[in-house]
Amino acid sequence: MSSIAKKKGFGASLWDYLTTVDHKKIAILYLAAGGLFFVIGGIEAMLIRIQLAKPDNDFVSAGLFNEIITMHGTTMIFLAAMPLLFAFMNAVMPLQIGARDVAFPFLNALGFWLFLFGGLFLNLSWFMGGAPDAGWTSYASLSLASEGHGVDFYALGLQVSGAGTYIAGINFLVTIINMRAPGMTYMRMPLFTWTTFVASALILFAFPPLTVGLFFLIFDRMFGGNFFDHTMGGNTIIWEHLFWIFGHPEVYILILPAFGIFSEIFSLFSRKRLFGYSSMVFATVLIGFLGFMVWAHHMFTVGLGPTANAIFSVATMAIAVPTGMKIFNWLLTIWGGSIKVTVPMLYALGFIPSFVAGGVTGIMQAAAPLDYQLHDSYFIVAHFHYVIVGGVVLAILAAVHLYWPLMFNQMLSEKLGKWTFWFFFIGFHCTFFIQHFLGLMGMPRRVFTFGADQGWDTFNLISSLGAILMAIGVIILVVNVIITIVKNEKVGNDPWGDGRTLEWAIPQPIPFYNFKQTPLVRGLDTFWIEKQEGNKEGMTYAEPLSDIHMPNGSIIPLVMSFGLFVASFGALYNGEKDWAIPVLVLGLAITFASMAIRSIKDDHGFHVHKEDILKNEGGNK
Amino acid sequence: MSHDAHVYSKSQTEYEYTRRVRREAMRGQVTTFAIMIFLTLIAFSAVAAGFSEYFIVPILLLLAAIQVVLQLYYFMHMSEKNHGMAAFFLYSGAILGFTLFLTFLTIVWWN
Numbered sequence: 001m002s003s004i005a006k007k008k009g010f011g012a013s014l015w016d017y018l019t020t021v022d023h024k025k026i027a028i029l030y031l032a033a034g035g036l037f038f039v040i041g042g043i044e045a046m047l048i049r050i051q052l053a054k055p056d057n058d059f060v061s062a063g064l065f066n067e068i069i070t071m072h073g074t075t076m077i078f079l080a081a082m083p084l085l086f087a088f089m090n091a092v093m094p095l096q097i098g099a100r101d102v103a104f105p106f107l108n109a110l111g112f113w114l115f116l117f118g119g120l121f122l123n124l125s126w127f128m129g130g131a132p133d134a135g136w137t138s139y140a141s142l143s144l145a146s147e148g149h150g151v152d153f154y155a156l157g158l159q160v161s162g163a164g165t166y167i168a169g170i171n172f173l174v175t176i177i178n179m180r181a182p183g184m185t186y187m188r189m190p191l192f193t194w195t196t197f198v199a200s201a202l203i204l205f206a207f208p209p210l211t212v213g214l215f216f217l218i219f220d221r222m223f224g225g226n227f228f229d230h231t232m233g234g235n236t237i238i239w240e241h242l243f244w245i246f247g248h249p250e251v252y253i254l255i256l257p258a259f260g261i262f263s264e265i266f267s268l269f270s271r272k273r274l275f276g277y278s279s280m281v282f283a284t285v286l287i288g289f290l291g292f293m294v295w296a297h298h299m300f301t302v303g304l305g306p307t308a309n310a311i312f313s314v315a316t317m318a319i320a321v322p323t324g325m326k327i328f329n330w331l332l333t334i335w336g337g338s339i340k341v342t343v344p345m346l347y348a349l350g351f352i353p354s355f356v357a358g359g360v361t362g363i364m365q366a367a368a369p370l371d372y373q374l375h376d377s378y379f380i381v382a383h384f385h386y387v388i389v390g391g392v393v394l395a396i397l398a399a400v401h402l403y404w405p406l407m408f409n410q411m412l413s414e415k416l417g418k419w420t421f422w423f424f425f426i427g428f429h430c431t432f433f434i435q436h437f438l439g440l441m442g443m444p445r446r447v448f449t450f451g452a453d454q455g456w457d458t459f460n461l462i463s464s465l466g467a468i469l470m471a472i473g474v475i476i477l478v479v480n481v482i483i484t485i486v487k488n489e490k491v492g493n494d495p496w497g498d499g500r501t502l503e504w505a506i507p508q509p510i511p512f513y514n515f516k517q518t519p520l521v522r523g524l525d526t527f528w529i530e531k532q533e534g535n536k537e538g539m540t541y542a543e544p545l546s547d548i549h550m551p552n553g554s555i556i557p558l559v560m561s562f563g564l565f566v567a568s569f570g571a572l573y574n575g576e577k578d579w580a581i582p583v584l585v586l587g588l589a590i591t592f593a594s595m596a597i598r599s600i601k602d603d604h605g606f607h608v609h610k611e612d613i614l615k616n617e618g619g620n621k
Numbered sequence: 622m623s624h625d626a627h628v629y630s631k632s633q634t635e636y637e638y639t640r641r642v643r644r645e646a647m648r649g650q651v652t653t654f655a656i657m658i659f660l661t662l663i664a665f666s667a668v669a670a671g672f673s674e675y676f677i678v679p680i681l682l683l684l685a686a687i688q689v690v691l692q693l694y695y696f697m698h699m700s701e702k703n704h705g706m707a708a709f710f711l712y713s714g715a716i717l718g719f720t721l722f723l724t725f726l727t728i729v730w731w732n
Contacts, residue, residue, distance in 0.1 A: 201710070209721075241729065289713075292720070
């Protein structure tokens with residue numbers, strides 16, 4: 001992506017990516033790692049559906065099935081959906097606000113490597129005595145009773161990758177608050193930047209409860225603590241509260257950026273300003289706030305009492321109001337627009353009915369008395385897959401097609417993209433719609449098999465067939481990506497022809513300093529305004545051409561994260577192996593030593609000189 | 622942002638203005654410091670005087686809250702301009718923390 005287009009050897013490119021602090025390259029790292037975990041989680045999903053395709057199946061054992069469902073949920077939420085969204089936040093958000101990088105490029109790299117090492121650690125459990133098997137929620141009484149090291153891998157792996165997520169969230173917040181280009185007021189920020197902002201704020205407040213909960217779990221399981229053991233004066237319910245105080249905002253951390261991506265797509269391909277921009281911003285912030293006030297709706301059947309259930313019921317239903325505002329705003333954006341049905345637009349159009357269906361079942365579950373019937377049944381499974389696949393995954397797939405030209409200066413095939421969409425979309429509804437009825441017929445979630453006399457065979461088979469369609473869709477996408485990379489046809493900037501926001505105005509390939517001069521933002525849809533006024537450059541500049549200060553790359557983030565990875569093994573085998581404590585100490589020593597080096601060694605970055613900028617200018621605009 | 626070197630010298634009026642602003646800030650800090658010492662004295666003497674616990678605990682909590690606010694606004698400069706976003710996040714966090722504490726108090730520990 002560097003503007004100084006030199007052909008580099010494989011080793012040099014690898015070193016470049018290992019040490020990069022450039023938000024565009026970190027975005028590619030997030031995309032690759034998140035994509036890998038998405039495929040792993042998808043394979044686990046296929047195993048689940050194969051096992052449930054027919055009654056009394058013995059494709060996997062009951063114990064292995066528990067491990068698969070736990071790892072499917074954990075991988076998809078923490079290691080696939082969030083990193084993939086971070087990929088687009090990293091790639092797009094700094095460009096949308098006219099910044100040269102995020103506020104803390106070093107921390108950006110650190111966040112990525114922490115996430116990757118945490119994810120690797122979690123997945124190593126498959127090869128080291130068994131994966132976690134207490135469900136992705138890992139409720140304390142069950143997870144404390146779980147034998148082997150599975151749940152230890154869960155607690156330590158999520159702790160490390162969670163630290164990475166937290167760092168990324170803070171970084172985005174500071175970037176958006178401090179690094180907007182002149183004229184980019186809050187109410188001129190594109191919706192994807194706004195949703196990144198609110199999602200990052202949610203990360204800021206939601207991850208500490210998870211960290212606390214995970215530390216309690218780590219101490220209870222590995223270091224003789226008793227936070228959740230009621231026989232020793234602990235309280236098992238506290239885990240559920242801590243988990244859901246994090247877990248509910250977490251679903252908004254996922255869905256809000258998805259909303260942002262769809263907002264961009266609707267206005268781009270309807271070739272209209274987003275309808276009700278300010279109400280969209282208001283709704284986003286309101287969802288952010290309400291998201292923290294509803295966690296106990298996951299716990300209606302715990303026995304919190306009618307008063308608590310009623311309060312959380314009403315609060316939950318209230319969230320439908322701002323979400324409904326968004327749906328109507330999107331519909332009114334399309335209304336009367338000059339619509340171009342490209343692949344991203346197809347996903348966006350498919351998203352509205354799918355997500356509304358997931359939202360409606362959400363409102364049903366918000367009614368506490370009804371939730372007593374639906375709780376822990378396949379109805380719940382159907383509901384959250386409708387919001388997460390129908391919302392978040394569709395957004396991620398849409399964004400892969402939409403932002404591929406921005407990130408790689410190539411265009412994914414529209415034709416194959418449409419095949420992916422139809423296979424995935426039909427497969428998705430086929431898999432999960434029928435699960436509502438399985439739930440109403442009484443099929444509990446997380447069961448590894450069912451009897452032939454229970455009347456659930458046909459519906460489960462249909463569900464499994466749908467999963468195959470989804471898999472075919474994803475395979476076509478992978479083929480599409482490979483073909484596009486091999487062909488390597490450059491498309492230049494604004495390949496969709498109707499780009500509205502700043503990221504499309506930058507010449508391709510994007511120089512590593514993004515903007516040779518900081519742009520001046522004169523309104524919402526900055527690039528659109530410039531195009532309407534016939535500005536060939538696509539930007540008005542806020543400053544004369546001058547030297548640019550850029551940060552140096554560094555290997556320290558990788559080493560720092562590696563230290564925690566090593567330390568996790570020490571903690572895992574504490575009290576069991578002799579080498580546990582020395583390894584724990586060694587790992588922490590690596591981390592603290594690299595922190596010390598980072599603090600003591602001055603690194604002032606470097607300047608790109610005016611003359612070089614002029615020489616490198618161009619790209620193939 | 623441009624990184625060309627600029628040499629900039631203050632005019633006499635600007636110089637006097639900065640001096641005045643700084644003097645006022647200093648006076649504010651010293652006053653606050655005195656108030657905080659005084660509040661601490663009250664707290665200590667309330668405990669030493671041996672009043673009923675139901676009187677002392679609320680008073681201590683109230684004094685502590687005032688101390689936090691003084692600390693934030695005078696020593697950590699929240700009273701100055703351009704701290705709106707920081708204040709927004711601070712209050713959001715405080716409200717959330719309070720809500721969580723309240724729910725734990727009412728539906729976990731009292732049951």
